Amino acid sequence: MTQNEQLTKKLTEYYNKFNEDKRLKSRHGQVEYRITMKYVRKYLECIGKQARILDVGAGTGAYSIPLAAEGYEVHALELVKHNVQRLRAASDEVHALQGNALKLSKKFEKEYFDLVLVFGPMYHLFTHDDRMRVIEEVKKVLKPDGIVMIAYCMNDYAVIKHGFMEGTIRDAVASNKINDSFNVVPDEDNLYDYVTLEEIDRLMLQSGLNRKEIFTPDGPTNYMRQFLRDMDDESFELFVRYVESISKRRDMLGVSAHLVDVLSNKTSDKDID
Numbered sequence: 001m002t003q004n005e006q007l008t009k010k011l012t013e014y015y016n017k018f019n020e021d022k023r024l025k026s027r028h029g030q031v032e033y034r035i036t037m038k039y040v041r042k043y044l045e046c047i048g049k050q051a052r053i054l055d056v057g058a059g060t061g062a063y064s065i066p067l068a069a070e071g072y073e074v075h076a077l078e079l080v081k082h083n084v085q086r087l088r089a090a091s092d093e094v095h096a097l098q099g100n101a102l103k104l105s106k107k108f109e110k111e112y113f114d115l116v117l118v119f120g121p122m123y124h125l126f127t128h129d130d131r132m133r134v135i136e137e138v139k140k141v142l143k144p145d146g147i148v149m150i151a152y153c154m155n156d157y158a159v160i161k162h163g164f165m166e167g168t169i170r171d172a173v174a175s176n177k178i179n180d181s182f183n184v185v186p187d188e189d190n191l192y193d194y195v196t197l198e199e200i201d202r203l204m205l206q207s208g209l210n211r212k213e214i215f216t217p218d219g220p221t222n223y224m225r226q227f228l229r230d231m232d233d234e235s236f237e238l239f240v241r242y243v244e245s246i247s248k249r250r251d252m253l254g255v256s257a258h259l260v261d262v263l264s265n266k267t268s269d270k271d272i273d
Helices: 003-015 020-025 027-047 062-067 081-090 101-106 128-140 157-167 170-175 197-209 226-228 231-247
Strands: 054-057 073-078 097-098 113-118 141-151 210-215 258-264
Touching: 027 113, 027 141, 027 226, 027 231, 027 258, 054 101, 054 128, 062 073, 062 081, 073 081, 081 097, 081 157, 097 157, 097 226, 101 128, 113 128, 128 141, 128 197, 157 170, 197 258
Parallel strands: 054 073, 054 113, 073 097, 113 141
Antiparallel strands: 141 258, 210 258
């Protein structure tokens, strides 16, 4: 069994038990989901209702299903068979396939999609080369003027939250899970990998794509889960507005749990206000 096949097996076992739908319905998950969807819809408004969307690592369809219900042509690629079955059972409007983000071009037509969402695969790839492979595969199926949105899990969030706040930092350093520069060392047994803003910039530059913008969909949200659970509804809505208002501030990006890089093939593209 190859290294990628072993990882696929582990991810399948993990996501057969992990309830992503429940996470996104929690208050901290709702912040991430609602802000991400605002950005997705911003670009779709510019493309128009004829937009063809590919959701890579679609899970059970949290993004695919509502976008298809809005009238877009939506295709979903998901690694875990159980998730594909759930997605198909929930919606007959999404064209759902089982497959690997590293082999997109074997599943889809060249230069077919206006918008590609990569909201999960990068979390589980442990080398720069594999992350670049996904981006190169996306470029093959993306229209010349298409847009890709790529989500990442952030290194400093993992160090602060899982290391210092959860009290595991000394053991992590002693076991070389965190190095002397406080970078998380890739460990496939943990399934997740974490990147720095510098690594995301390097991927963007090497890809030949052009950044339209980069944003955090959650900001400080994941440090405040208990506070969010206890908040009244009006305060929570103000919090969502706050996170949206700081979502592109450079000083907030590196310590957030997630970042989304928005890239385009077009050299003349500018940020959409």
